[in-house]
Amino acid sequence: MTRQLPLADLIRKYSAPVPRYTSYPTAPHFHGDVGPERYAEWLRAIPESGDVSLYVHIPFCDTLCWFCGCHTKIVRRYEPVLAYLERVREEAALVSAHLPEGARLSHIHWGGGSPTLLEADEIASVAQSCKNILPCTDDAEFAVEIDPRDLDDERIAALAEAGVNRASIGVQDFDPEVQRAINRIQSLELTAACVGKLRGAGIASINMDLLYGLPFQTEDSLAETLRHAIAMDPDRIAMFGYAHVPWLKTHQRLIPEDALPSPLARLNQFAMACDVLEAAGYMRVGLDHFAKADDPLAIAAQAGTLNRNFQGYTTDSAASLIGLGASAIGSLNEGYIQNLVPIHDYMRSVEAGELPVARGIALSEDDRIRRHVIQRLMSGFVFSRSELERHFGSAARAVISEATRMEDFERDGLIAPTPDGFLVTRTGRFFVRAVAARFDAYLARRTARHSLAV
The missing domain is CATH 3.80.30.20 (tm_1862 like domain)
Structure with a gap:
């Protein structure tokens, strides 16, 4: 049964620090x-x-x-x-x-x-x-x-x-x-x-x-x-x-x-x-x-x-x-890169004729599936099973299964079920970063600190 908790209760429950999801990973x-x-x-x-x-x-x-x-x-x-x-x-x-x-x-x-x-x-x-x-x-x-x-x-x-x-x-x-x-x-x-x-x-x-x-x-x-x-x-x-x-x-x-x-x-x-x-x-x-x-x-x-x-x-x-430029991030089909952050390090690398890349990540198929889900949640407030299957086929099954285990968000009125998945409600939009974080396979792996979800 859906119940609309007061905003103060929703904040206490769902405002834990999570990323802003301008990328995934x-x-x-x-x-x-x-x-x-x-x-x-x-x-x-x-x-x-x-x-x-x-x-x-x-x-x-x-x-x-x-x-x-x-x-x-x-x-x-x-x-x-x-x-x-x-x-x-x-x-x-x-x-x-x-x-x-x-x-x-x-x-x-x-x-x-x-x-x-x-x-x-x-x-x-x-x-x-x-x-x-x-x-x-x-x-x-x-x-x-x-x-x-x-x-x-x-x-x-x-x-x-x-x-x-x-x-x-x-x-x-x-x-x-x-x-x-x-x-x-x-x-x-x-x-x-x-x-x-x-x-x-x-x-x-x-x-x-x-x-x-x-x-x-x-x-x-x-x-x-x-x-x-x-x-x-x-x-x-x-x-x-x-x-x-x-x-x-x-x-x-x-x-x-x-x-x-x-x-x-x-x-x-x-x-x-x-x-x-x-x-x-x-x-x-x-x-x-x-x-x-x-x-x-x-x-x-x-x-x-x-x-x-x-x-x-x-x-x-x-x-x-x-x-x-220093600290700039690039996104390509294969993955993400970030340039050296310290300005002097960046300048020395370029002066030496090198692409000034400090780090990055190559995308796995699971990364691409979860990135698609998080992008659609953050941009369109929707999870569509058929859309995910159309893009990724049977590889999306595990993530689709995860999407069926969102009872707490549904019970508290942050998402509403649809025949094809779910959509984020108007109240839920304030907490969409928390909804997206449910599909983040990396979140528990590191100790990076983030700002509050709302």
Whole structure:
């Protein structure tokens, strides 16, 4: 019998730390047996007619945001950035030498750190290096993560000239007390001006990144942030949960833990945000993204073609993702790789003419089956037995059997049975990471620590 437990009881039962599932297997299970030689083999195996996605990591900022969970380094001088970018261009050439001529770039994404720390000349140069790897498709998406505090007219013009057509603007929260607590001082006026200038330069597709679960954040203050964000009319809004992992990111110890909302308060913040954004005409996409109904992300979600990778939810359907830069992760048909994380180690490896791979993992058939299940749960909130059999045949039987043993989730109203499997309920969507974790064969093998599931 299904029973709807109060949210507080569901949190106590299902909020144990689990991965965010931007990949499966997740990064803590990568290992050193996958190195440069195997990565080169995987690159050469990309189909000649295949689409390729490219991620470039710029691991530099000029100020430290205390909430940040990214691999980044604070710089006061520009010379280290220039030296790093030279190695990125060299890595791009190393990768290009292994790729088939017929492949095409369908997506480019620059993340950080802060890509807009780059000056205009370097924006143009790195963009050209990306396009030198492979020709772009006619409808290629070129997205860049934007810090409005770095942006000036010259950089905006360089981004537009480089072909950037989607800007992902970091906001987090507009409340001054919250901003002081996370060391991210960014005025509403500065952000609005940034949005206007980007659109004026022809970069029409705007994403906005917000956070819930921050110190001193309340439902009322978050609702006010949402009101300001909606007024800027972005095409997409990402409503990420702050991941407090001070054992991994020691600068997060600067955030007062007693000012963080409780797990229940945090979930109530997100539930309120879902209601506000949906009332404003945004469709909930996956776990934590929202998009206008005519946006490609919403269309992909409705069509069942939505994907999830290390940059979040995406329309990117390329089977191959190449990562450039320190700590960047690539995903290919055969498995995952991650570049060396320390910037100096990465630069030395590239300077020596080597692909700077530190670790990775080759996918087994069981990995592929479970990855498919977790991807569909995280993106479409559905488990389909027939779909799994269509893709994997009899090899999927063991995982299908596991899907029949989800009585606790069903009993508590987080999933509902269907003739072909089950779907995650509206309440269950808040706990979908916990549902996905039930299919994670690696979770009990290592002692990696994760953020809470809600």
